[in-house]
Amino acid sequence: MCLNKCMGILLKNISTLLTLQGAAAKSGRHIKEEDLGILHQASVIMDKDKIAWVGPHKKLPKEWAKKKGLRELDMKGKTVLPGFVECHTHLIFAGDRAAEFEMRNQGVSYQEIAAKGGGILSTMKETRSSSLKDLVATGQKRVDHFLSQGVTTLEVKSGYALNLKDEIKVLQAVQALKGPRTVSTFLGAHALPPEYKSYEEYLTFLSEKVLPVVAKKKLARRVDVFIEKGFFPVEASERYLRRAQELGFEVLIHADQMSLSGGSDVAVRIGALSGDHLLQVEEKEIRNLAKSEVTGVLLPTADLYTKTKYPPARAMIDAGVRVALATDFNPGTSPTQDLNLVGLLARLEMKMSLPEVIAAYTVGAAHALNLHKEVGSIEVGKSADIIGIDQGWSCLFYSVGEAAEKVVFSRGKKVFDFLN
Known part of the structure; x- marks a missing residue:
């Protein structure tokens, strides 16, 4: 029976x-x-x-x-x-970037790859051209792999289509996934699509044309943005996130990954659920995070693949910052779904204890999704x-x-x- x-x-x-x-x-x-x-x-x-x-x-x-x-x-x-609560993935995309991985490993810069049409824009082209049916089929296989590892709550971001029609398609694909509880996040502000000349112009388009549609169709309850020097600027991003809050969205931020760009400060200032990556934060930012309800989502497999330093997890935890761990599964900078690798890197490279890792993948991640009263x-x-x-x-x-x-x-x- x-x-x-x-x-x-x-x-x-x-x-x-x-x-x-x-x-x-x-x-x-x-x-x-x-x-x-x-x-x-x-x-x-x-x-x-x-x-x-x-x-x-x-x-x-x-x-x-x-x-x-x-x-x-x-x-x-x-x-x-x-x-387990997997609170940061970019699971819906088409194609792969395996060839680019080899190129980067042989010394070709990301900028050179992007200039040739590679990088996120190559994933954008593949994702835009894929049908909803195909995105659901490939996405479900990835979901099943997470499920086999004990993931019962799974966050999935959009952000590899970067236009209204296809971002909606990606979010519809997330809603069609079966198995674990899924949480949709709108990450239209992931990169600058070729149709726009500036990040500010694109954020205005997202604020005025896309967010209201996503809200009306109830395709996501969270909005994310990649705040970084040379990418989405701090002031325009903060205005964008506050507009999202006005529309009823919860907000979070890709913050302080490649430089100390101010993303974690924005997260604290506007009451974001989480600041994700946080490689560059220093004592001041850590102290502010510790006093807040912002969860620091740490993504060590992305740091492994990009050959960057790891976030100062030990200092953050000792100061009282609540942390979560996640795979950051995506085709470019963290093409892995292995929770064990995430936890092992947290223990070896970020000096987290095993109880801290277990709590980060349950209670901490549940807080990052504002689901701590239900799961974790x-x-x-x-x-x-x-x-x-x-x-x-x-x-x-x-x-x-x-x-x-x-x-x-x-x-x-x-x-x-x-x-x-």
Whole structure:
């Protein structure tokens, strides 16, 4: 019989359960091992799409133990933890940039590649020419790969079409994806398309012509912008984001990646959900982020591929900045979906502890998406987004490319099983 149709499911025989309740109570800041909420010989009850009970199995309430229709699922000694939240991807695009990767590796500059029609504009041409059906098909394969790694909440940005018609098409493709909870972000302000002479002119077009359509069609609830020297300027970008807020969008920023351009300061000033990348932030910016509700989204695989320095994660965390981790999956600067690689780089290169990494990929990422009241920890009333793995939690984010057996529940439905 199908587990997906059950009203109540008891997950039993859990050897170790990580609830992340302590991390959630601390809003993802200053995480220690005790904040993982570790329980042994535990059980979880999922009722419809919510967590109904969690605790040691021996303390299972009698009213649940005797409830008719309660289905039992033996987790066979697996480690159980909240579903991972992947909060920064550019998942919908056509084509690839593998040839450009080889060119850059042989010393050809990005500027030279772009001058020949490469870079983001080559992805733009491919994406504009692709049908909605094709974008959904390729996107779903990528989604399924994230799902197999335990991702139950997935953020997806537009930004590889850069005109009204095809940006709408990309956002429609996001809405058609199946499996995890998906969060759409409009990133029309990703690069300057060839139809426009200046970034300010293009931002005006987005503000006046595109944002109202996206809002009316309810194709995204978030707006992002790439603030950087030589790209979208600070003042015009801030006006753009404030206009987005007026239209009811949540906002976030690609900030301080290649230079200390002021993006993180804008994020704090306007109350953005997150500042993403943050490689160049210094003591002043870190102090301001720590005092704010802005989540610092760190993307170490992008730093690996672009051969740049890594963000000062240790200084940020010690100062009290809430951080999240994500793949930044895209065809140019981070063509990987490997969560283990992200976590491993965070541990090796950014000096994050394993509990900090786990919290960053659950509680911290949930805050970055403003979904922390729904996902990120296993607590009564939250969404039943749960993964079970056939190894101890100390083996997480340790072995790149590993394919540990997993069972994945999204909103109480079994959506992936390694053995089926």
